[in-house]
Amino acid sequence: MTDTAATAQPADPAADTLRMNMIQAINSALDLMMDRDPDVVVMGEDVGYFGGVFRATAGLQAKYGKTRVFDTPITECGIIGVAVGMGAYGLRPVPEIQFADYIYPALDQLVSEAARLRYRSAGEFIAPMTVRSPFGGGIFGGQTHSQSPEGIFTHVSGVKTVIPSTPYDAKGLLIASIEDNDPVIFFEPKRIYNGPFNGHWDRPAENWSKHPGGAVPEGYYRIPLGKAAIVRPGEALTILAYGTMVHVCRAVVEDAGVDAEIIDLRTLVPLDIETIEESVKKTGRCMIVHEATRTSGFGAELSALVQERCFYHLEAPIERVTGFDTPYPHSLEWAYFPGPVRIGQALKKIMSNA
Template identity: 85%
Template structure:
């Protein structure tokens, strides 16, 4: 295993350098995700894509558009409406030697497949003493932003970070989405890859009289058209600062950054990118430098991933803290339909939390 990890680390460093020399294209997150799967299917004949409407239709959000036409119906195919069946079949395909990339149409629908993910995929390597693996990447859009209500807007990431053997990844930019997805597909362990649908399509143009969000200009970016990796388990410092550390992932990275810049706060904003494995070293170094920590996520507060982050910061940085760790999250209520912008952590609530921390 050590030799395998060393080989991966070497190829990672080489490939990241090579990626800088490749052609780039402006992509939104949907296009970057599509490009990642296309590149991997070109490189590896064992990569297959499966899910509801991913074939001819190209997926409900068009993430798999054109892939069946290019790679064929045996490698990109539709499945019945059975999340348990989708994940279960993917586990068997992975054990057989393939690298399936199943799509769960919305994260809210993933619950019927949880038994397969926890009892089979996450434990297969350990239970078989390494004889079998489950190299599957379960893609799913998560979070709000489309007024989807209670059945199309949930953020269940913390459920999966509790499971040994699963990796949980959440990108915040098109560049990260492609590099992280490629790393996930090439990984020999099962990965839950949540895609924040609120920033799927690039600049947000508003729904129901909502204004254009100030961070939407960052939702499309230059992305290499070829193969490159971003290693799992490595956070990204998207904004350096000295007075406050803000931990976020997905859409909330952009929201937090916009609030900081609007209020002139000298905050360091860290995009976790991977919740498990977690880059605790980057977090610890930042909090020890700033002495203050704010955690922002869209999921409900109780037992959300922010609680784990808060505990880790307290354990590792207690004597460096100048104020209690604060969290700004979704509320402990059913997800609202028409009031989702009140549910999101936004400028008002994040601004109040920053003021409280900086006052202490």
């Protein structure tokens, strides 16, 4: 297999599609890649017989056997360490970390081994592994099931960080990640696992598990890593977001009637800075929205990049709307999220600057 950038292949617009939520799209990508490539293996806690705590790997062990889809002990460091060895040996492991909050014991393996293996061996060995993990809040999981640690991994040279916001993107980006020859952290926003909530982005929706999802091709397609998507064109303001926040921002902007251009980053590393720069130079304003805590969040890096590249085009200070710098609140998580009130206030502030 070759690196993602060399073989980017969009979906065939005439291909048969099914309505899938994000869980189904992820399962479809794993199924397809395991069928295409016998070197792809899936591993993690409860991913086999049970099919994963969110059912993303349901049915795969029955189809491909226990040697290609297997359960592991509860040892994240061990899971990732074994995956590094598998990748160096020639396999393409897709380990699942059950919740992103549990990934910290594996940091040493990810940072010291996976991220550096290609460079340290002068290209003799690679670590073509895709670490899947649900992240973020929305299920009242409390402090140990709701964190957004993406900023940690964007700091690590040699690791790519991917966050989809739709079922279509989830499948195409996951396929590209599995085919990539470098380690990829693939964070899945569990708040929209079963589809974007209808209407109320400031509180849980009763029908979240019944959302019809989106149209996803049944077959093979891939979305290249490092290419953002303009999900809503506009002229007055650029909004940078990813994951769940893409949907929140879109709902708020359309309700407020602001002519904002919303960019779904899709991959944080590699970052599509060219699309960002072109948009901000056009609109003259930039707002950044993410669920993670504010201090040292990825929004700080985005703000610095926009300032460096677009300073003379800016007509107002860059605004950030983020999670708070507090331990993750269990019962108050819907107040913790950037929602309609705080995003709306930021919209008024940035648009009031002439």
